[in-house]
Amino acid sequence: MYANVFTKTSRDRITPMVIGASAIGLFLLLGMAVYKDVDLTLYMETMPPAILEMMGIPEGADAAGLAFGAMYSFMGALTIAGLAISMGTASIAGEEMNGTMGLLLGNPKSRTTVLVSKVLAMLLVVVAGAAILLIAGYIVPPLLGVDMGPYHIEALVFHLGVNALFYGMLAAGIGAWTGKAKMASGIAVAVMVISYLAYGILPLIEGTENLIKFFPWYYFAHGAPNLHGVEWSDMAFLGGLSVVFLALAVVGVNRRDLRSRTTGTSLIDRMREHPVTKKVAERIAGSARVSRIAMKTASEHQGLLVICALIMFYFTLMMGPIYGLMDEVMLELASQFPDVLVAMIGGADMGTFEGFLQAEIFSITAPVTFGALAVLIGSRAIAGEEEKNTMDLLLASPVPRSKVIVEKAIALVAYSVVLGVVTFLGTWATVSLAEPELAVGNIAATSVLATLLGLVFGGFALFLGSITGRARISAYASAGMILFGYFLWSFMPLSESFAGWAKLSPFHYYLGSDPLVNGMHWGHAAVLAGLFLAFVLLSIPSLQRRDLR
Amino acid sequence: MDGTAILTEGLTKHYGDVEALNDLDLEVTKGEVFGFLGPNGAGKTTMIRTILDLIRPTAGRASILGMDTHEHAVEIRNSVGYVPGDLAMYPSLTGRDTLTYFANLRGGVDWDFVSELAERLGSDLDVKVGDYSSGNRQKVGVIQAFMNKPDVLIMDEPSTGLDPLVQREFQKMVREVAAEGRCVFLSSHTLSEVQRVADRVGIIRHGRLVEVQSVDDLRSKAIRRVEMFFDSQIDGSVFESIPGVREARINEHSIVMSFDGKMDQLIKTATSNYNLVDINSQEADLEEIFLTYYEDEEVSA
Numbered sequence: 001m002y003a004n005v006f007t008k009t010s011r012d013r014i015t016p017m018v019i020g021a022s023a024i025g026l027f028l029l030l031g032m033a034v035y036k037d038v039d040l041t042l043y044m045e046t047m048p049p050a051i052l053e054m055m056g057i058p059e060g061a062d063a064a065g066l067a068f069g070a071m072y073s074f075m076g077a078l079t080i081a082g083l084a085i086s087m088g089t090a091s092i093a094g095e096e097m098n099g100t101m102g103l104l105l106g107n108p109k110s111r112t113t114v115l116v117s118k119v120l121a122m123l124l125v126v127v128a129g130a131a132i133l134l135i136a137g138y139i140v141p142p143l144l145g146v147d148m149g150p151y152h153i154e155a156l157v158f159h160l161g162v163n164a165l166f167y168g169m170l171a172a173g174i175g176a177w178t179g180k181a182k183m184a185s186g187i188a189v190a191v192m193v194i195s196y197l198a199y200g201i202l203p204l205i206e207g208t209e210n211l212i213k214f215f216p217w218y219y220f221a222h223g224a225p226n227l228h229g230v231e232w233s234d235m236a237f238l239g240g241l242s243v244v245f246l247a248l249a250v251v252g253v254n255r256r257d258l259r260s261r262t263t264g265t266s267l268i269d270r271m272r273e274h275p276v277t278k279k280v281a282e283r284i285a286g287s288a289r290v291s292r293i294a295m296k297t298a299s300e301h302q303g304l305l306v307i308c309a310l311i312m313f314y315f316t317l318m319m320g321p322i323y324g325l326m327d328e329v330m331l332e333l334a335s336q337f338p339d340v341l342v343a344m345i346g347g348a349d350m351g352t353f354e355g356f357l358q359a360e361i362f363s364i365t366a367p368v369t370f371g372a373l374a375v376l377i378g379s380r381a382i383a384g385e386e387e388k389n390t391m392d393l394l395l396a397s398p399v400p401r402s403k404v405i406v407e408k409a410i411a412l413v414a415y416s417v418v419l420g421v422v423t424f425l426g427t428w429a430t431v432s433l434a435e436p437e438l439a440v441g442n443i444a445a446t447s448v449l450a451t452l453l454g455l456v457f458g459g460f461a462l463f464l465g466s467i468t469g470r471a472r473i474s475a476y477a478s479a480g481m482i483l484f485g486y487f488l489w490s491f492m493p494l495s496e497s498f499a500g501w502a503k504l505s506p507f508h509y510y511l512g513s514d515p516l517v518n519g520m521h522w523g524h525a526a527v528l529a530g531l532f533l534a535f536v537l538l539s540i541p542s543l544q545r546r547d548l549r
Numbered sequence: 550m551d552g553t554a555i556l557t558e559g560l561t562k563h564y565g566d567v568e569a570l571n572d573l574d575l576e577v578t579k580g581e582v583f584g585f586l587g588p589n590g591a592g593k594t595t596m597i598r599t600i601l602d603l604i605r606p607t608a609g610r611a612s613i614l615g616m617d618t619h620e621h622a623v624e625i626r627n628s629v630g631y632v633p634g635d636l637a638m639y640p641s642l643t644g645r646d647t648l649t650y651f652a653n654l655r656g657g658v659d660w661d662f663v664s665e666l667a668e669r670l671g672s673d674l675d676v677k678v679g680d681y682s683s684g685n686r687q688k689v690g691v692i693q694a695f696m697n698k699p700d701v702l703i704m705d706e707p708s709t710g711l712d713p714l715v716q717r718e719f720q721k722m723v724r725e726v727a728a729e730g731r732c733v734f735l736s737s738h739t740l741s742e743v744q745r746v747a748d749r750v751g752i753i754r755h756g757r758l759v760e761v762q763s764v765d766d767l768r769s770k771a772i773r774r775v776e777m778f779f780d781s782q783i784d785g786s787v788f789e790s791i792p793g794v795r796e797a798r799i800n801e802h803s804i805v806m807s808f809d810g811k812m813d814q815l816i817k818t819a820t821s822n823y824n825l826v827d828i829n830s831q832e833a834d835l836e837e838i839f840l841t842y843y844e845d846e847e848v849s850a
Contacts, residue, residue, distance in 0.1 A: 269641075290642065290650035300641070389637035392603055393693070396631035397654035400623045547604035 005104070005114055009087075009121035014128060016476060017083050021129040023480060024076040025136030027487055031071050032144055035063035037495035063146045068156060068226055070491070072133060075483065077160050077220065080129045081192055084122060084168030089185040091118035092249070093175030096259040111253045115176060119246060122168050130161035155225035159235065163220035166238045167192050173245035177252030179259045186307060191216065193368075197315070201360060205325045216241075293399070293407035298414060301377050305415050308373045309422040315361055316426030320434025323356050353436035354516040357427070362511065363490075366423065366450045371482045374416055374458025379474035381408035382539070383465035386549045395548070402540045405466065409536045412458045420451030438516070445520035452528035453510040457482055459535030466539035469549040506531065552578045554701050554732035555600060559609030562595050562756075569595040571756040572609065577734055577749075579700070582727045584747030584764075585736040592756040593736040594634045597705050601631060613701055627655070630694035634705030634736070636687060640679030644689040647678055651693050658696050666692045669718050684710035691719060695726075702726055704735040708742060720746045772809045776829040777819055778802060787822050791815055802826075 092115060095101040104114060137153035140146075167188050175184035195215035199222075202208040202215075212218050219238050223231030271281035289299045298305075382405070385391040394404065424447035431438045457478050464474035489507035492498040502508045509528050513521035555577040562570035570592045577583040587593050598604045600611045602622035611618045613625045638647050644667075652658035667674055672688040681689070687710045694702055702723075708716045723733050723746050737743050743750055744764060751761045772795070785799045793810020808815060812830075819825050 290646050291653055293654070296639075296650060300639075389633070389635050390639060392598070392601075392633040393631070393636075393638065393651070393690075394654075395603060396601060396626060396629065396633070397651055398623050398626040399654055548598075 005109065005117035006121050006124075009091075009118050010124050013083075013087050013090075013121065013125050016086075017080075017125045017129045018132065019476070019480075020079045020083055021076075021132035022136075023483065024071060024079055025132060025140070027075060027483075028067055028071040028136055029140050029143070030487065031491055032063050032067035032140055032146055034491050034495040034498055035066045036144055036146055037497060038063075062149055063144075064141050064149050064151060065226070067140075068137070068151060068153065072137070072156055072160065073221060073226070075487075076133055077163055078192070078196065079483075080126060080133075080160060081164040081167040082189070083129065084126050084164040085171040085185055085188045085192070087118070087122040087125060088168035088171030088173075088188065089175050089181050091115060091122070091172045091175060092253050093179050093181035093184050096179045097181045101258050105258070111258075112250050115172070115249055115253055119169070119172060119249075122172070123165065126161050126164050126168065129164070130157045133157050133160065151226050152229045153226070155228075155230040158230055159220050159223075159225040162235050162238050162242075163216075166216060166242050169242040169245040169249075173249040173252065176249035177256075179256065182303065190307075190311075193311075193365075197360070197365065201322060205322065293394075293404060294410040294414070297377070297381065297408055297411035300380075301373075301411075301415060304373060304376055305418060308369050308419055311369050312366065312419060312423045313426040315365055316423055317430050319357055319361060319427070320430030320436055322360075323353055323436055324434050326356075353438060354442075354514075357438070358511065358516055361427075362446060362450065362516065364486075367453060367482065367486065367507065367510070370416065370419060370450050370454025371457045371478075373419055374412060374454040375461045375475055375478040375482075377408075377412050377415060378458035378461030379465050379471045379478060381405075381412070381462050381465055382543060383469050383471035383474055386469045387471055391548055401543050405462070405536065405539045405543060408462065409459070409539075412462065413455065416451045416454050416458065419454070420447045423447045423450060439519065442516050442519045446515040448520070449510045449515055449525060449528065452525055452532065453506055455532040456506045456528050456535070459532040459539075463535040463539045463542065466543040467546075469546075552580075553612075553615065554579045554581075555583075555611070555613055555703075555734055557596075557600065557609065557611040560596070560599060560606050560611055561608040562592075562599055562604065563607045568756050570599065570606075573753075573756075573758050575751060575758060575761065577732060579732045580727055580730045581748040582723055582733040582735070582746055584743030584750040585734065585753065586738065586740065586743055586750050587736070587753035588738060591753045593753060594705055595756070596753070597634070597703055597734075597736060601626075601629070601703065628700040630697060630699035630702045632687075632690045632694045632704040632707045634709075636690040636709075638678045638686065638689065641677060643677050644672065644674035644681070644692075647689055648674065648693055648696065652696065655697055659698075662698070663692060663696050666695055666722075669722065670715055682710075684712060684715070687711055688715070695722060698731075700731050702731065702733045702735075704733070706736055706738070708737070708739065716742065772807045773812075773830050773832060774805070775808045775815065776803065776805045777825060778827040779819075779823040780826055781823060783823055787818065788815075791818055 092101075095104060095114075105111065109117075134154060134157045137157065141148045170191060171184045171188035174187055175181055178184065195217040198215040199212065199217040202212045212222075216238065219231075219234040223234050225231060271277040274281075288295055290296055382391075385394060395401065424444055427438075427443045427447070428440060430436075431440075431443065460481055461474045461478040464477055465471060468474060485505040485507050488505035489502045489512070492501040502512070506528060509521075509524035513524055515521060553576055555575070557573050557575045560570055560573040560575075561568075573596060585593055585596070595604070599606050600613060600618050602618050602625075605619065614628055616625050618625060639650075642650065648658070648663060652663075666672075667688075670688045670691065672685060672692060674689070676685070678686060678689065687707070691704075691707055694704060694707075708719055711719060720742070723735070726733050727748070735743075735747075747764055749761065749763045750767065752759045779802050782801055783799060783804060785797060785804070788794055788797055788804060788806070791810060791814060793808050794815070795807040795809070797804055797806040808830075816825075816828075
């Protein structure tokens with residue numbers, strides 16, 4: 001059944017890819033159906049060609065072009081690359097973290113063989129994902145009676161696959177070199193997200209033509225493969241870097257001692273070792289950290305919180321100065337974006353600072369960051385303890401299952417609130433420093449709503465983990481909920497016949513009231529808080545009823 | 550029932566078609582060490598996780614200290630210490646952090662007693678769980694179960710990974726618990742360990758309780774290993790007809806057998822047919838008894 005490392009890895013990983021790529025294909029279908037419903041020609045005639053070019057849309061664009069741009073170049077590229085990163089991380093560092101590396105290498109396989117087999121499996125899985133996108137790309141337009149237009153869908157999918165492999169190999173290389181899985185996936189995801197955002201923002205600032213080339217997303221997107229076919233020099237660049245990463249990975253994994261099981265060193269551990277901070281750290285670690293389940297849970301995720309908080313603080317802080325640098329002509333143009341394009345950046349009016357902030361931070365970055373924090377904590381809250389076999393010991397203590405859920409939810413709320421406060425402070429600071437006008441109350445309201453939105457996703461993940469006892473299923477399904485929710489909210493309203501659907505999405509209750517402009521919408525906040533509470537309450541009977549794994 | 554620590558009535562657990570536990574009736578009293586014996590996959594862990602309410606029975610019920618294991622799950626755990634079979638703890642916590650955590654969940658612990666336990670087992674509590682060898686990790690698991698002086702200690706193959714010296718200390722600790730009138734329920738497939746430490750044993754096989762006996766009874770009524778030497782060639786059929794003779798092996802002038810019949814009858818038969826030169830009889834250890842049970846089971850099954 002598992003002939004070798006290659007087939008086993010491929011089998012383990014193909015399912016999430018098939019589901020992920022199929023979901024993107026489904027989004028393409030829905031997106032194209034929405035765009036088909038809208039009369040685009042009127043908008044398109046008013047758009048300057050340069051802007052369209054940047055967004056990968058040809059003059060006189062049609063439903064197909066817009067849908068490919070939104071679903072494939074954005075969601076599809078991030079999803080496939082994200083899955084590749086998870087495979088790249090797992091290739092060496094993941095096996096070490098799980099303590100299975102020793103067993104694997106107990107067989108007559110060299111480290112290089114194991115690494116290369118896993119990289120080949122990653123290649124196969126990425127190709128499978130790309131193939132699904134390609135097939136969907138060919139099927140969907142005729143299915144809806146939409147003209148395929150002049151698009152090079154195969155070139156777009158090719159770019160997308162090479163791009164995914166690049167990030168996957170980056171993660172594999174770091175993982176193989178250090179043996180640290182969290183570091184590998186963290187850096188690769190950060191590089192991907194930052195370069196994606198930079199690619200969107202930098203063209204709006206004058207004199208950054210060369211700077212943008214330092215961000216790998218540039219090589220994926222700037223050639224607009226959908227229009228012009230494969231940009232071979234860019235692909236060779238990304239491919240070449242991937243090969244370099246592979247070579248580094250081979251050297252890295254062969255050069256060092258393997259870890260039998262990664263314990264990871266937290267901030268507290270470092271402080272505990274340092275003579276100056278030892279006493280304080282000892283008090284925090286020795287008493288507070290293990291004082292109760294919520295504290296223990298929180299301490300497990302401190303690294304995650306630090307990363308998420310840094311991302312939010314850094315990006316919000318940058319927005320004021322960047323806005324100041326922006327080319328007024330570009331801003332003027334952006335303010336005239338037709339609704340269909342505005343939907344791609346979260347329904348914001350780029351002509352104002354509120355709109356700019358919403359487009360760059362609150363429509364995508366914030367939901368993804370708040371969502372990632374909450375989903376990672378929520379999905380592991382119950383299922384993680386079960387999968388790691390620690391739940392037996394925990395529940396052998398005189399603690400009811402309901403209390404475990406509540407304690408885990410407290411940790412989830414505490415960290416989401418911290419992230420919300422950091423987001424508020426970053427935004428408030430940037431407003432104070434760069435002096436774009438924005439009411440403090442509106443910043444606070446938006447931060448509160450973002451916190452609640454994250455909690456809804458985290459609560460959903462907690463609930464799924466309580467039902468299934470499987471962290472990965474819970475995390476993937478919750479990520480799907482974020483994607484689908486975003487899709488419902490941002491694209492459905494474009495078409496009158498689908499407009500009502502947006503209310504089904506949690507995003508509607510987050511940004512639907514334009515909190516950056518209008519301030520707090522208590523009704524929407526109550527809906528989000530109610531959803532979160534409902535998921536937590538539903539988790540209790542779900543866990544109480546079943547056998548622990 | 551004042552003296553009852555653990556009671557199961559018709560306890561049954563099915564996973565689909567698989568009968569992991571079948572109609573298990575068992576009573577374990579305070580002040581005793583009960584050894585739960587069985588080969589891998591016999592249902593030992595399933596039984597233990599069921600009475601701890603980690604999994605729920607398909608049929609039947611169980612109680613600990615007179616309280617239903619499901620209804621009063623939380624109260625029960627105030628009085629129960631547990632070492633899981635597949636012991637896993639939090640890799641990033643030190644041994645001491647881990648114990649502090651579980652102590653906090655129970656509302657505190659006597660740290661002098663913890664230190665004493667750690668010293669007896671030779672456990673360094675300042676190492677991270679993830680950096681322990683499996684034996685050293687097991688020690689922390691054992692300390693965790695003992696530290697609150699629970700009335701009922703339930704341990705699933707607790708001496709896994711412990712070296713012989715530590716095992717001996719552990720067995721002493723187990724005996725002390727029983728001497729204080731508390732109850733220890735431990736599963737094992739290491740018969741020698743159970744023989745040394747337990748008052749009674751239950752033997753489980755394919756989810757069914759095959760036998761419950763005191764270790765003394767099992768040993769005394771049970772099988773002896775008898776060796777007899779004669780001055781001439783003997784005929785095996787003379788002995789094989791005697792009730793209680795098993796696995797007789799004849800080697801010209803001598804015979805070796807497992808015997809659980811009447812010694813008087815054996816000797817009379819031997820001396821009336823041949824000239825008995827020497828006889829050597831010794832107690833069989835539990836290992837032999839155990840194998841005999843299982844071989845019988847397999848023959849009848």
